[in-house]
Amino acid sequence: LVEEHGVQLRTFPEDVMAALYESSKEAIQRQVDSDEESRRVYESYSAFQKVVRPFSDAGEYAYLKSRDNVGA
Known part of the structure; x- marks a missing residue:
C-alpha cells in the first residue's frame, strides 16, 4: 500500500491512545462484571500478563x- 498507493503510515497521538486505553478498560470491566466465567478468564489472563511482561x-x-x- 505504501509503495503502490502512497499510503502514509502514522501513529495515533498520545491523547487518542490514552482515550482508547480508558475505553478498553471500561469495556473489559463491564464484561468482567457481567458473569463469573469472564471474571475467571480475565483474572487468569491478568496473572499471565504480570508474569510475562518482564520477559517481553x-x-x-x-x-x-x-x-x-542498526537501521534494519
Whole structure:
C-alpha cells in the first residue's frame, strides 16, 4: 500500500491512545462484571500478563529497540 498507493503510515497521538486505553478498560470491566466465567478468564489472563511482561520487556522490546539502532 505504501509503495503502490502512497499510503502514509502514522501513529495515533498520545491523547487518542490514552482515550482508547480508558475505553478498553471500561469495556473489559463491564464484561468482567457481567458473569463469573469472564471474571475467571480475565483474572487468569491478568496473572499471565504480570508474569510475562518482564520477559517481553527484556526480549521483544529490547529487540525492537536494537533493530532501530542498526537501521534494519
